[in-house]
Amino acid sequence: MGLTLTWLSVIILIPLAGLFLKSFELSLDQFWGILTSRRTLNALKISFGLAFAAAIVNLVMGMIIVWALVRYRFPGRRIFDAIVDIPFALPTAVAGVALTSLFAQKGWLGAPLAELGIKVAFTPLGIFIAMIFIGIPFVVRTVQPVLIDLDAEIEEAAASLGANRWHTVSKVILPSLIPALLTGFALAFARAVGEYGSVIFIAGNLPNVSEIAPLLIVIRLSEFRYADATAIAVVMLVASFLIIFAVNRLQRWAQTRTPAY
Amino acid sequence: MIEVKNIVKKFGAFAALDHVDLKVANGELLALLGPSGSGKTTLLRIIAGLDWPDAGEVSFDGENALAHGASERHVGFVFQHYALFRHMTVFENVAFGLRVQPRAVRKDEAAIRARVKELLDLVQLDWLSSRYPSQLSGGQRQRIALARALAIEPRILLLDEPFGALDAKVRKELRQWLRSLHHEINVTSIFVTHDQEEALEVANRVVVMDKGRIVQIGTPGDVYDNPATAFVHSFIGESIVLPVEVRDGCVRLGGKPLNIAADGVSSGPSKLFVRRHDMAIGPAGSGAFEGAVRHVRTFGPIQRAEVALSAGEGTTVIEIDAPRDRELQPGDIVSLHPRRYRIFAGQD
Numbered sequence: 001m002g003l004t005l006t007w008l009s010v011i012i013l014i015p016l017a018g019l020f021l022k023s024f025e026l027s028l029d030q031f032w033g034i035l036t037s038r039r040t041l042n043a044l045k046i047s048f049g050l051a052f053a054a055a056i057v058n059l060v061m062g063m064i065i066v067w068a069l070v071r072y073r074f075p076g077r078r079i080f081d082a083i084v085d086i087p088f089a090l091p092t093a094v095a096g097v098a099l100t101s102l103f104a105q106k107g108w109l110g111a112p113l114a115e116l117g118i119k120v121a122f123t124p125l126g127i128f129i130a131m132i133f134i135g136i137p138f139v140v141r142t143v144q145p146v147l148i149d150l151d152a153e154i155e156e157a158a159a160s161l162g163a164n165r166w167h168t169v170s171k172v173i174l175p176s177l178i179p180a181l182l183t184g185f186a187l188a189f190a191r192a193v194g195e196y197g198s199v200i201f202i203a204g205n206l207p208n209v210s211e212i213a214p215l216l217i218v219i220r221l222s223e224f225r226y227a228d229a230t231a232i233a234v235v236m237l238v239a240s241f242l243i244i245f246a247v248n249r250l251q252r253w254a255q256t257r258t259p260a261y
Numbered sequence: 262m263i264e265v266k267n268i269v270k271k272f273g274a275f276a277a278l279d280h281v282d283l284k285v286a287n288g289e290l291l292a293l294l295g296p297s298g299s300g301k302t303t304l305l306r307i308i309a310g311l312d313w314p315d316a317g318e319v320s321f322d323g324e325n326a327l328a329h330g331a332s333e334r335h336v337g338f339v340f341q342h343y344a345l346f347r348h349m350t351v352f353e354n355v356a357f358g359l360r361v362q363p364r365a366v367r368k369d370e371a372a373i374r375a376r377v378k379e380l381l382d383l384v385q386l387d388w389l390s391s392r393y394p395s396q397l398s399g400g401q402r403q404r405i406a407l408a409r410a411l412a413i414e415p416r417i418l419l420l421d422e423p424f425g426a427l428d429a430k431v432r433k434e435l436r437q438w439l440r441s442l443h444h445e446i447n448v449t450s451i452f453v454t455h456d457q458e459e460a461l462e463v464a465n466r467v468v469v470m471d472k473g474r475i476v477q478i479g480t481p482g483d484v485y486d487n488p489a490t491a492f493v494h495s496f497i498g499e500s501i502v503l504p505v506e507v508r509d510g511c512v513r514l515g516g517k518p519l520n521i522a523a524d525g526v527s528s529g530p531s532k533l534f535v536r537r538h539d540m541a542i543g544p545a546g547s548g549a550f551e552g553a554v555r556h557v558r559t560f561g562p563i564q565r566a567e568v569a570l571s572a573g574e575g576t577t578v579i580e581i582d583a584p585r586d587r588e589l590q591p592g593d594i595v596s597l598h599p600r601r602y603r604i605f606a607g608q609d
């Protein structure tokens with residue numbers, strides 16, 4: 001126990017504390033100034049906004065994928081199931097390069113999209129797609145086990161009580177999945193906000209347009225503007241904490257409603 | 262009236278139900294009894310519309326039920342493992358069937374609340390209405406599942422081993438409670454069990470199933486006293502079973518004739534069934550069997566004795582229940598005579 005706590009402190013808490021201490025070197029005004037500068041604000045907006053949108057897409061897509069994987073038996077299901085983990089397993093830089101070449105103007109997907117007048121690589125849309133890519137396994141892998149565990153008898157009970165398919169799905173199945181869905185959503189969101197490797201290649205990194213907050217931190221660091229970097233980092237840190245806290249509460253809430261047998 | 266005609270249900274080549282016929286009168290409380298795998302659950306599921314037969318008919322009051330899916334049949338189904346909705350309170354679980362009714366017939370909120378309250382009172386669990394299923398005991402969950410099924414005023418109530426997952430004491434209580442509940446609301450009910458005592462105690466009529474077929478239907482007294490087959494005799498109530506040989510109207514055990522009638526059983530290897538309490542103890546030489554008492558246990562009004570029969574090759578040991586008016590001792594030589602017995606042809 002003691003060991004765990006020590007380890008946890010060394011590895012997580014001390015760097016975090018350092019970060020906060022560093023940010024205390026700034027006066028509140030300075031801090032505020034950095035955060036509200038146009039470039040910082042835009043970077044945060046891009047990171048959080050696109051991450052949120054991507055997490056929503058992942059929520060819906062993830063639910064559909066889980067449903068297909070759990071409820072249907074089709075050839076290649078196992079392979080499909082394994083593919084879901086690729087964004088987990090792939091080094092993020094590799095994912096970034098792969099996505100970029102795929103969506104570049106001459107890429108497999110980039111070319112037909114360009115015909116339609118849609119430019120993906122080096123635009124915010126590219127960031128959005130990279131964020132979807134890295135977030136999808138979080139939703140699938142949190143919801144999948146819950147759906148598998150959901151008893152077929154529950155649906156049969158609903159049917160025998162007169163519920164049609166719509167009522168069964170909306171009143172019985174989805175509510176049972178909500179805690180898992182929200183957890184998956186929060187995890188995908190958190191990951192997308194902090195994602196660096198797979199995003200920067202496809203992003204184009206134009207300040208105010210397609211520059212994400214983690215990249216801005218790196219840029220500030222390379223410019224030796226540590227205070228700026230720290231201020232942005234603190235904001236992202238607080239956001240992550242809030243998300244983790246929310247996930248935690250959700251899980252607790254879900255647990256109280258799950259039978260103990 | 263619920264009528265099931267000639268139902269066949271196959272899983273692959275295996276027939277889980279093999280030409281099953283059953284009629285259930287309105288208001289009846291019927292027990293479906295049989296060993297594991299005999300097709301009891303499958304039959305209930307077909308009646309409820311959760312499974313479809315490969316052949317045969319199911320009708321409710323003369324109307325073809327197979328034309329409707331589960332949600333249109335108004336069949337209350339109580340699952341062995343309750344299948345309560347975990348994310349809903351007890352109240353909402355019971356209200357579910359009322360809330361999903363088509364808008365045209367749906368009750369208003371006040372009426373739903375009143376009805377749920379009434380049902381929770383009926384199962385005596387009104388005080389639990391705001392709990393979640395995870396916060397209930399097994400017996401309470403079972404009663405909530407029952408209240409939920411009753412909410413839709415089902416034309417028939419099906420209970421699949423309703424007390425299967427509960428301990429013996431709770432089972433006994435719920436058994437009596439189910440009986441009185443049925444007396445009160447009088448809904449046509451079929452309940453599955455593989456506990457014969459439960460079936461005999463609760464039901465008006467008992468249906469015994471084996472290997473996908475119905476082997477006997479009758480009152481509890483009927484199936485106990487006049488079992489139709491060797492299977493029913495050994496399945497319902499405990500019996501002494503002896504392998505005998507019938508030859509020319511004479512019953513032999515290990516080559517030695519027993520002085521009992523063959524009751525028209527044709528010649529060949531057969532089985533003799535006697536209830537333990539139907540073995541009368543008489544003076545030596547008077548009965549069908551002779552044997553030595555090996556061990557005696559007494560409890561309540563009876564003494565249970567292990568008797569090693571002298572007939573037959575080797576020793577055949579049987580257990581009998583004798584009244585305590587005559588104390589038995591290990592080593593006593595006794596003569597036994599079956600007051601009632603049945604002989605079924607065949608050795609299996």
Ligand SMILES: Nc1ncnc2c1ncn2[C@@H]1O[C@H](COP(=O)(O)OP(=O)(O)OP(=O)(O)O)[C@@H](O)[C@H]1O
Nearest residue numbers: 272276277295296297298299300301302303304455
């Ligand atoms: N979905 C299924 N697929 C294949 N076989 C099945 C299926 N459902 C039931 N069976 C088979 O049908 C037979 C009857 O099953 P059923 O569940 O009706 O038995 P039961 O009498 O309810 O037994 P128990 O007392 O153990 O619940 C069993 O041999 C079982 O293996």
Ligand SMILES: [Mg+2]
Nearest residue numbers: 301302303421
């Ligand atoms: Mg069963």
